[in-house]
Amino acid sequence: MVSSILAKDQNVLIVGAGLFGLSTALHLAQDGYNNITVIDKESLPNSCSAGNDLNKIVRAEYEDPFYTGLALNAIQEWQTPFWSAYYRSTGYLLTTSLNAPQKACDTIKKSFASIKDHPSIPPGSFSAVDNANDIKEYVPMLVGKMEGWSGYFNRYAGYVRAAKALKYTEMMCLKLGVKFVTGDNGSTKPTHTVLCVGAYIGTLLPSITTQVIAKSWAVAHIQLSPNEAAGMKGCPVVNCRDLGFFFEPDDDTGLIKLSANGAGYTNTVSAAGKSASVPICVNDGMPKEDEELIRRLIQETMPQFSGKELLNKFICWCGDTSDSNYIIDFVPDTEGLLVVAGDSGHAFKMLPVAGKWVERALEKGRQSIERWKWKNTTKGSHEISWRVGKVKDIKDVELSTSKGQV
Numbered sequence: 148m149v150s151s152i153l154a155k156d157q158n159v160l161i162v163g164a165g166l167f168g169l170s171t172a173l174h175l176a177q178d179g180y181n182n183i184t185v186i187d188k189e190s191l192p193n194s195c196s197a198g199n200d201l202n203k204i205v206r207a208e209y210e211d212p213f214y215t216g217l218a219l220n221a222i223q224e225w226q227t228p229f230w231s232a233y234y235r236s237t238g239y240l241l242t243t244s245l246n247a248p249q250k251a252c253d254t255i256k257k258s259f260a261s262i263k264d265h266p267s268i269p270p271g272s273f274s275a276v277d278n279a280n281d282i283k284e285y286v287p288m289l290v291g292k293m294e295g296w297s298g299y300f301n302r303y304a305g306y307v308r309a310a311k312a313l314k315y316t317e318m319m320c321l322k323l324g325v326k327f328v329t330g331d332n333g334s335t336k337p338t339h340t341v342l343c344v345g346a347y348i349g350t351l352l353p354s355i356t357t358q359v360i361a362k363s364w365a366v367a368h369i370q371l372s373p374n375e376a377a378g379m380k381g382c383p384v385v386n387c388r389d390l391g392f393f394f395e396p397d398d399d400t401g402l403i404k405l406s407a408n409g410a411g412y413t414n415t416v417s418a419a420g421k422s423a424s425v426p427i428c429v430n431d432g433m434p435k436e437d438e439e440l441i442r443r444l445i446q447e448t449m450p451q452f453s454g455k456e457l458l459n460k461f462i463c464w465c466g467d468t469s470d471s472n473y474i475i476d477f478v479p480d481t482e483g484l485l486v487v488a489g490d491s492g493h494a495f496k497m498l499p500v501a502g503k504w505v506e507r508a509l510e511k512g513r514q515s516i517e518r519w520k521w522k523n524t525t526k527g528s529h530e531i532s533w534r535v536g537k538v539k540d541i542k543d544v545e546l547s548t549s550k551g552q553v
């Protein structure tokens with residue numbers, strides 16, 4: 148056991164109540180730390196949080212085996228009684244469509260190779276799919292043509308009911324005595340501050356913007372009737388790398404969440420000779436080109452719903468690093484300030500386990516995992532190995548809103 152330099156009654160202030168902030172508060176409180184405060188701009192469900200959505204994919208395949216191991220730990224946790232009400236083990240179909248860029252096909256091959264014979268995964272969890280008929284064998288709810296689709300089906304995966312899981316985590320934190328403060332009225336004097344503000348980190352800590360770039364992706368929902376929802380019940384998560392992904396209908400609302408894949412959109416602003424991407428709330432709209440991708444995804448897989456209106460269009464922000472590694476480290480030249488950033492669009496699945504990583508760094512007073520260290524030299528990059536397409540600025544694309552194009 149590592150001795151801790153953090154006393155149980157030390158005042159720890161966590162800024163940001165997304166997955167990292169809440170998971171950190173939960174782990175600290177569960178381990179007996181009794182002076183934890185979480186502050187956020189808004190109360191949950193929080194429109195600025197990347198996790199405030201119906202659902203997020205939970206899968207363990209990564210190009211990098213380090214994250215495969217972490218995600219497998221997380222999946223085990225999701226299946227325990229503490230978390231299982233929020234996890235759905237539906238399976239996960241990962242494919243490319245006809246004429247997909249080579250990069251998308253290569254990414255799938257790397258994901259498959261990283262996981263198919265992993266000793267921690269039940270044997271027989273993976274099946275290659277080479278055409279639409281193969282896909283329909285594993286995902287019979289998909290009745291579309293899916294011409295030229297191929298990839299694999301993973302039974303050891305699913306999704307989490309994201310916003311509900313955050314709310315639950317907050318409730319468990321409250322039970323353990325964690326204090327929550329909303330807005331600007333925090334008057335705590337912390338010995339340690341943990342910044343977990345997701346894509347907003349550059350607005351509080353401009354020095355990190357050489358490592359973390361705020362980027363966004365489009366999300367929308369379609370409404371199913373109770374009969375239609377019953378027909379799609381149990382549908383695995385479907386992710387077509389060059390189009391987008393979707394989930395089974397939400398139990399409570401019958402909404403299917405769909406998101407477009409791509410390299411992401413920045414919102415670059417300049418001040419005092421420096422420029423950085425900062426999140427901008429778009430709560431009624433999405434890039435028109437993403438709406439087209441989502442429409443193609445629906446047409447290819449579930450054409451019976453292609454006439455449905457896209458509802459609740461919005462863009463969702465995360466903080467991208469060039470190698471998709473998180474940053475969980477003390478900020479150089481500061482006293483007790485730890486930053487948790489660079490979620491790189493793949494952190495939500497880690498909700499049950501991420502807080503433990505932050506707790507370890509706080510207790511040791513340093514980060515010993517090389518890849519999670521603050522990097523003075525790394526330049527943020529738009530070239531991400533597993534993302535398809537070209538990064539664009541949100542100001543340069545046409546938006547489609549519920550009222551029409553803008």
Ligand SMILES: Cc1cc2nc3c(=O)[nH]c(=O)nc-3n(C[C@H](O)[C@H](O)[C@H](O)COP(=O)(O)OP(=O)(O)OC[C@H]3O[C@@H](n4cnc5c(N)ncnc54)[C@H](O)[C@@H]3O)c2cc1C
Binds near residue numbers: 193363
């Ligand atoms: C389109 C999209 C799809 C995704 N899909 C998946 C997926 O399928 N599976 C998966 O595992 N991950 C997925 N992710 C990634 C996942 O959503 C994020 O990694 C995760 O939610 C990031 O959590 P966070 O705690 O870092 O930030 P957030 O959840 O964004 O939380 C940050 C919090 O900080 C608060 N805040 C901001 N500024 C301040 C301030 N100045 N003062 C106080 N509070 C502040 C905000 O209000 C917010 O509550 C996806 C991301 C996107 C963008």
